[in-house]
Amino acid sequence: MSSDIRHVTVDCTEPYELATFWSAVIGHPVDPEDQPGDDEVGLTVPAGAGPELLFVRVPDGKPGKNRVHLDLQPHVARDQEVQRLRKLGATLVDDRRRPDGTGWVVLADPEGNEFCVERSAAERHKKVDHRSTP
Structure with a gap:
């Protein structure tokens, strides 16, 4: 079981x-x-x-870094969702976005609990032609 x-x-x-x-x-x-x-x-x-x-x-307050956290996959573009969440009260902890569009953003909720915002499903499946990118 x-x-x-x-x-x-x-x-x-x-x-x-x-x-x-x-x-x-x-x-x-x-x-x-x-x-x-x-x-x-x-x-x-x-x-x-x-x-x-x-x-x-x-x-008691949060003592340190979370050992478990949530990873969010938004229904809109990652960067758009990060902006929305920051307006709701989330704070930026770490920006792990890469120049090629991959990566994620680490935010914290109003009590300091970290969570990550990954790329949307559409962004993950989008074909990118890196040959045309400088």
């Missing part, structure tokens, strides 16, 4: 506020039963769409 991943849990100091940020990032609503001030707040995920993100209040 095996197990399914039910939640990806994020320790944080303000669960509702962080859930609201991530709701805007991935487009899944905050569970309607969860309220500001709750110690646990989840995002509602459609059946079969993967594990839920669950935000749990802890008394």
Whole structure:
């Protein structure tokens, strides 16, 4: 037998506020039963769409670099999504984009949890003629 991943849990100091940020990032609503001030707040995920993100209040701040992080593949161009996420409150941690268009961008959510933004599926499948690029 095996197990399914039910939640990806994020320790944080303000669960509702962080859930609201991530709701805007991935487009899944905050569970309607969860309220500001709750110690646990989840995002509602459609059946079969993967594990839920669950935000749990802890008394201490983030101690260092994440050992596990999310990699996002946007539905729009990577650079466009990075701009949108920064407007939502994400901060730039590291820019790993390469001149040939590959690579990713490391951002942090409002509580400092790192995540990566990769290229969109369209960007990954786009044929690039490097001979015409200086």
